[in-house]
Amino acid sequence: MSDRQLHLNAFIYPAGHHEAAWRHPDSRPDRIYDITYYQEIARTAEAATFDGVFFADGPALRTNVQYNAAPGLEPITLLTAIAAATTHLGLIATASTTYYEPYNLARLFSSLDHISGGRAGWNIVTTGTDLAAANFGLDKHPEHAERYARAREFVDAVVSLWDSWEDDAILLDRAAGRYADPAKIHRIDFAGDHLRVRGPFNAARTPQGYPVLVQAGASNDGRAFAARYAEAIFTAHQRREDAQAFYSDIKRRARDFGRDPGHVKILPGISPFIAGTEAAARKLEREFNELTVPDYGLGQLESITGEKLRHLPLDEPVPAALFAGAGDVTDNAASRRQVVAGIVEREHPTLRGLLHRLAGARGHRVFAGTPEQVADTIEDWFRSGAADGFNVMPPYYPGGLQVFTETVVPILRRRKLFRTEYTGTTLRDHFGLPRPRSRFAPEPVPLS
Numbered sequence: 001m002s003d004r005q006l007h008l009n010a011f012i013y014p015a016g017h018h019e020a021a022w023r024h025p026d027s028r029p030d031r032i033y034d035i036t037y038y039q040e041i042a043r044t045a046e047a048a049t050f051d052g053v054f055f056a057d058g059p060a061l062r063t064n065v066q067y068n069a070a071p072g073l074e075p076i077t078l079l080t081a082i083a084a085a086t087t088h089l090g091l092i093a094t095a096s097t098t099y100y101e102p103y104n105l106a107r108l109f110s111s112l113d114h115i116s117g118g119r120a121g122w123n124i125v126t127t128g129t130d131l132a133a134a135n136f137g138l139d140k141h142p143e144h145a146e147r148y149a150r151a152r153e154f155v156d157a158v159v160s161l162w163d164s165w166e167d168d169a170i171l172l173d174r175a176a177g178r179y180a181d182p183a184k185i186h187r188i189d190f191a192g193d194h195l196r197v198r199g200p201f202n203a204a205r206t207p208q209g210y211p212v213l214v215q216a217g218a219s220n221d222g223r224a225f226a227a228r229y230a231e232a233i234f235t236a237h238q239r240r241e242d243a244q245a246f247y248s249d250i251k252r253r254a255r256d257f258g259r260d261p262g263h264v265k266i267l268p269g270i271s272p273f274i275a276g277t278e279a280a281a282r283k284l285e286r287e288f289n290e291l292t293v294p295d296y297g298l299g300q301l302e303s304i305t306g307e308k309l310r311h312l313p314l315d316e317p318v319p320a321a322l323f324a325g326a327g328d329v330t331d332n333a334a335s336r337r338q339v340v341a342g343i344v345e346r347e348h349p350t351l352r353g354l355l356h357r358l359a360g361a362r363g364h365r366v367f368a369g370t371p372e373q374v375a376d377t378i379e380d381w382f383r384s385g386a387a388d389g390f391n392v393m394p395p396y397y398p399g400g401l402q403v404f405t406e407t408v409v410p411i412l413r414r415r416k417l418f419r420t421e422y423t424g425t426t427l428r429d430h431f432g433l434p435r436p437r438s439r440f441a442p443e444p445v446p447l448s
Contacts, residue, residue: 005417005418005419005432006378006382006388006389006390006412006417006418007051007232007265007267007388007389007390007430007431008048008050008051008389008390008392008409008418009050009051009052009053009054009090009092009267009389009390009391009392010041010042010044010045010050010052010053010054010392010394010401011053011054011056011234011269011391011392011393012038012041012042012053012054012055012397013056013071013393013397014029014032014069014071014397015027015028015029015032015069015396015397016394016395016396016397016400017271017360017361017362017364017393017394017395018271018288018359018360018361018395018396019068019292019296019297019300019359019360019362020288020289020291020292020293020359021288021395021396021397022068022069023291024287024288024291024396026396026399026400027396027397027399028397028398029069032069032071032072032073033072033073035078035081037398038078038081038082039081039082039085039086040398041053041397041398041401042082042085042086042089043085043086044398044401044402044405045089045401045405046086046087046088046089047405048405048409049088049409049418049419049420049421049422050089050090050392050405051090051389051427051430051431052089052090052091052092052119052121052427052430053079053082053089053090053091053092054092054093054094054121054123054214054234054391055075055078055079055092055093055094056075056094056123057074057075057093057094057095057096058094058096058125058127058129058132059096059099059127059132059135059136060129060131060132060135061131062129062131062303064295064296064299066296067293067295067296068296075093075094075095076093076095076108076109076112078093079091079092079093079112079116079120080111080112080115080116083112083115083116083119084115087425088119088422088425088430089119090119090120090121090212090427090430090431091112091116091119091120091121091427092120092121092122092123092212092214092232092427093109093112093120093121093122093123094123094125094216095108095109095122095123095124095125096125096126096127096132097124097125097126097147097150097151097154097155098126098127098132098141098142098147098150098151099127099132099135099136100154102154102157102158102161102190102195102197103161103197103201105122105154105158106158106161106162106201107201107202107203109122109158109210109211110162110201110203110206110210110211111203112211113206113207113208113210113211114203114206114207117207117425117426118206118207118208118425118426118427118428119425119426119427120206120208120211120212120427121211121212121213121214121232121427122211122212122213122214123214123215123216123234124151124155124213124214124215124225124229124230125215125216125217126144126147126148126150126151126217127141127147129141144219144221145221146194148221148222148225149193149194150194150195151225152225152228152229153190153192153193153194153195154194154195155213155229156190156192157188157190157192157195157197159210159213159439160188160190160197160199160439161188161197161199161200161201162201162205162206162209162210162211163205163209163210163436163438163439163440164185164186164187164188164199164200164201164438164440165184165185165186165200165201165203165204165205165438166184166185166186166205166438166440166441167205167209167438167441168181168184169181169184169185169204169205170204180204184440185200186199186200186440187199187200188200205438207426208426208427208428208435209428209435209436209437209438210436211427212231212232212427212428212431212433213229213230213231213232214230214231214232214233214234215229215230215232215233215234216233216234216235218235218236218246223249223250223253224253226250226253226264227250227253227254227256227257227259227264228253228257230264231263231264231265231431231433232264232265232266232267232431233250233264233265233266233267234267234268234269234391235266235267235268235269236268236269236339236362236363236364236365237268237339237365237386238339238342238343238363238365239342240380240381240384240386242342243268243381243386243387244384244385244386246266247266247385247386247387248385250264250266251264251266262432263432263433263434265388265389265431265433266387266388267387267388267389267390267391268364268365268381268386268387268390268391269361269364269365269390269391269393270364270365270367270374270377270378270390270391270392270393271360271361271364271365271366271367271393271394271395272366272367272368272369272374272392272394272395272400272404272408273285273288273360273366273367273368273369273395274369274370274371274374274400274403274404274407274408275368275370276370277370278368278369278370278373281368281369281370282368284368285360285366285368285395288359288360288395288396289356289359292355292356292359294314294352294355297355297358297359298310298355300358300362301340301354301355301358304337304340304358304362304363305322305323305337305340306337307322309322309351312351313351314350314351314352314355315350315351315352316350316351317348317349317350317351318344318348318349318350318351318354320341320344320345320348322344323337323340323341323344323345339363340354340358340363343357343358360395361393361395364391364393366395371407371408371411372411374404374408375408375411375412375415378390378408378412378417379412379415379417382417392404
């Protein structure tokens, strides 16, 4: 087996990543509030030795529930239940630095890491929708630059809290009556422009030191943030060359921060329609696209582009002029707009065709083909410096993941690209990441 190994996460989106998945007979929208449904999906991913499962989240109802199933379970709670049904699978949840407070969020992820034996990961987001502000008593959503300034302080404060107990702080000295050494438990006294946190934390350091830090922003601020903090990055690219450019940029930025680029795993999303022949796979994709409701897709597209589109004819080409200036990637919405602009520029689709292109995975790469073709694509991106692995986004659940694990994973294993068994127990083990030292621990004495 080669030294460099592929990483695979299952991105769980309740009925599936295609916007019409809930209408397809192979999906189970009736079970999206049933914890055993997610436990079954997680066990499928674990049986295939996936690195982890990932849940997106946001503190607002963003889905038009008239036309699509709304995922509503809070992901950290959900992953705690999944932890009880699995033994090795990583557990990654999204949580916002804009609408949490550092101490509360530190407790949630610390608890998940302890409960799971070291399998937690935090997908750090700043929240990109105005819909959330009113749910937290705010008149408007904070501006992009302010959100990232708070996010930097937030992560520094949370990691300091997790570090505030040194690894050997617990003594368990029954004879002397000493449970812990107060000298090894530290106030953090964090004071920034946006946040103040005294500490110390109220729980010991976790099995991983602290949960794996994950990030998904592709804006200029998001890239700088990721290069400084992230240990895994979820990203969206339609073309290999764009993914390669992103990959090399992030690795360079990480190196500039004095980090080992190999400790920053880049995982684009891929949403595969898989069948025994390419024609059958494309037919399956068409089945899903024919179930879409244009009004829903238009709402999603208008949200991405910031443009009014409902007056345009569905079966005429999308005007390229709508996307003038899409190359200025100042925030995450702009980066996703850039993905859409690229599709319009290269493919000249009708509006209906564009809606179908985006229906599969909200701008992530959709691929229809045989298991061998899917494996070829994954290997090509992996070997060509476009990805360290993939966030697998099945068009429908649970069957889409089952097909991938039963047909694509064996091919990747035969090619010596993916593990046949777990060699560690924590998410850091799976990603090949070191366990971080507490920033309060004394520097090790060098060997003479």
